[in-house]
Amino acid sequence: MDPITILGITTAIVQLVDFCHGVIGESYQIISNSAQMPMQLEKLSELGTSDNALCDKLLGTIVSRQPRGDDEALLQKVVESLQTSLNALHNILDRFTSVPSGGLKSSAKAVTVALKARWKRSDIERIAEDIERAQARLSNVLLHLVRSVLDLTSVG
Numbered sequence: 001m002d003p004i005t006i007l008g009i010t011t012a013i014v015q016l017v018d019f020c021h022g023v024i025g026e027s028y029q030i031i032s033n034s035a036q037m038p039m040q041l042e043k044l045s046e047l048g049t050s051d052n053a054l055c056d057k058l059l060g061t062i063v064s065r066q067p068r069g070d071d072e073a074l075l076q077k078v079v080e081s082l083q084t085s086l087n088a089l090h091n092i093l094d095r096f097t098s099v100p101s102g103g104l105k106s107s108a109k110a111v112t113v114a115l116k117a118r119w120k121r122s123d124i125e126r127i128a129e130d131i132e133r134a135q136a137r138l139s140n141v142l143l144h145l146v147r148s149v150l151d152l153t154s155v156g
Contacts, residue, residue: 019118026114027107041117044128045093048086051135055083071148075141082134089127092120 062076095116117124 023111023114023118026117027110041093041124044089044124048089048093048131051131052083052086052090055079055086059083071141071145075138075145078134078138078141082131082138085127085130085134089124089131092124092127095120 058079059076062072062079065072
């Protein structure tokens with residue numbers, strides 16, 4: 001065999017071993033913690049739930065205010081964008097089901113969940129980046145609104 005072929009085969013084997021190592025590690029996490037999904041995704045799910053509650057609260061406050069200015073309309077748009085990303089994340093994470101405790105079935109189920117997590121990782125990372133951008137934009141809009149209110153109170 002020529003050296004390029006050997007290098008290609010070696011690279012493929014290393015990638016396979018890395019992939020299997022990741023799946024086994026995530027499966028172990030799921031089984032040992034009696035979790036529904038790998039720990040990183042669980043934390044992401046918890047943060048998403050709390051952020052979604054905050055978005056609901058903000059939207060309720062914005063919608064109840066009449067009349068609304070341009071700033072509040074922008075805030076509503078940003079909050080709705082964040083909520084859309086959070087819902088997309090929850091739609092993906094809801095596909096993971098709970099792992100039964102003990103036995104061969106739970107091990108097979110944990111491997112299945114770990115494989116799903118690996119396959120969906122790029123989608124989850126993309127949505128997480130969307131959420132981070134929306135959170136940053138929300139922070140900027142809120143800071144602008146606070147500054148506007150402070151400017152109005154200092155003038156008046």
